[in-house]
Amino acid sequence: MKVISNVEIEGMEKIKSGKVREMFSNNNEILIVTTDRISAFDYILPSLIPLKGIILNQISIFWFNMLEDIIDNHLIETDINKFPKYLKKHRDSLKGRSVIVKRAKIFPIECVVRGYITGSGWEDYKKTGMIGDLKLPPNLQLCDKLPEPIFTPTTKEISGHDVSITINKAKKIFGAKVVDYLKEKSLQLYKKAADYALKKGIIIADTKFEFGLVGNKTILVDEVLTPDSSRFWPLDEYAPGKSQKSFDKQFVRDYLLSTDWDRNSEPPELPEDVIEKTTQRYINAYEVLTGKKFEWK
Numbered sequence: 001m002k003v004i005s006n007v008e009i010e011g012m013e014k015i016k017s018g019k020v021r022e023m024f025s026n027n028n029e030i031l032i033v034t035t036d037r038i039s040a041f042d043y044i045l046p047s048l049i050p051l052k053g054i055i056l057n058q059i060s061i062f063w064f065n066m067l068e069d070i071i072d073n074h075l076i077e078t079d080i081n082k083f084p085k086y087l088k089k090h091r092d093s094l095k096g097r098s099v100i101v102k103r104a105k106i107f108p109i110e111c112v113v114r115g116y117i118t119g120s121g122w123e124d125y126k127k128t129g130m131i132g133d134l135k136l137p138p139n140l141q142l143c144d145k146l147p148e149p150i151f152t153p154t155t156k157e158i159s160g161h162d163v164s165i166t167i168n169k170a171k172k173i174f175g176a177k178v179v180d181y182l183k184e185k186s187l188q189l190y191k192k193a194a195d196y197a198l199k200k201g202i203i204i205a206d207t208k209f210e211f212g213l214v215g216n217k218t219i220l221v222d223e224v225l226t227p228d229s230s231r232f233w234p235l236d237e238y239a240p241g242k243s244q245k246s247f248d249k250q251f252v253r254d255y256l257l258s259t260d261w262d263r264n265s266e267p268p269e270l271p272e273d274v275i276e277k278t279t280q281r282y283i284n285a286y287e288v289l290t291g292k293k294f295e296w297k
């Protein structure tokens with residue numbers, strides 16, 4: 001099995017190299033390749049997690065298909081056998097981990113939905129009792145389930161952290177109609193997915209969606225409901241009042257916290273057993289969510 005960190009496709013322009021994915025395009029389509037890179041505490045780690053990119057890509061495809069009744073998405077081709085001929089020689093680097101999608105004009109707003117209170121939402125709530133312009137019930141504990149899922153968008157920053165934005169401000173920038181639509185769709189998508197995952201024993205605490213325009217039609221883009229764009233918690237270990245174990249990155253975080261890494265410099269390599277256990281976690285997430293056995297040759 002080939003572990004993939006960096007991908008180059010001759011004849012195609014790399015339009016973006018993110019923390020985890022690389023995007024290539026020459027025209028109105030994009031080839032998205034999900035690598036085996038992993039990030040933690042905002043750093044890309046020097047170690048790779050075998051199969052992670054494949055599993056993340058497959059999880060995203062699974063959700064795109066399940067959620068198609070709520071909104072159309074950017075997928076054009078997910079089967080490598082049907083990719084254009086000129087990609088044939090990159091088969092080993094692309095197989096399972098890549099999709100060809102419609103190139104959309106992205107709304108520069110991250111459509112965050114939270115069903116539980118944690119992370120930056122918790123920090124805001126502790127200070128003000130609110131997240132964005134939403135007033136929340138008093139006496140919530142860390143990681144409590146919210147009475148209803150909430151829409152708490154952020155801006156998309158080119159570099160640095162995304163900044164939360166009130167719905168009113170978003171409406172001033174994008175127009176009320178657009179924001180209402182993105183909010184409605186985001187909440188519908190989250191609710192359907194979170195209900196489904198909960199039955200399988202996974203809490204999707206929060207997630208973020210991105211939308212874009214193709215012509216004058218709004219579609220769902222990017223990745224959806226992967227452990228990289230969402231917080232997945234194991235339901236059987238859920239206990240509010242403290243921070244929760246991450247479904248996928250717990251071994252990585254625990255290990256990093258056990259070292260003397262100062263979280264302000266190059267992170268250390270992960271030991272082999274942490275890498276193996278983390279691959280197993282991703283396989284487990286895939287199998288639990290999709291109900292399919294993960295088989296890879």
Ligand SMILES: Nc1ncnc2c1ncn2[C@@H]1O[C@H](COP(=O)(O)OP(=O)(O)O)[C@@H](O)[C@H]1O
Pocket residue numbers: 016017018019020021022023030074101102103104105106210212221222223
């Ligand atoms: N269909 C699409 N059309 C245009 N841009 C897209 C599409 N899908 C995703 N993107 C953009 O691709 C970029 C992926 O980069 P990034 O999120 O930094 O990667 P990663 O999540 O791997 O770190 C995002 O800016 C996202 O908006």
Ligand SMILES: [Mg+2]
Pocket residue numbers: 018
């Ligand atoms: Mg991203």
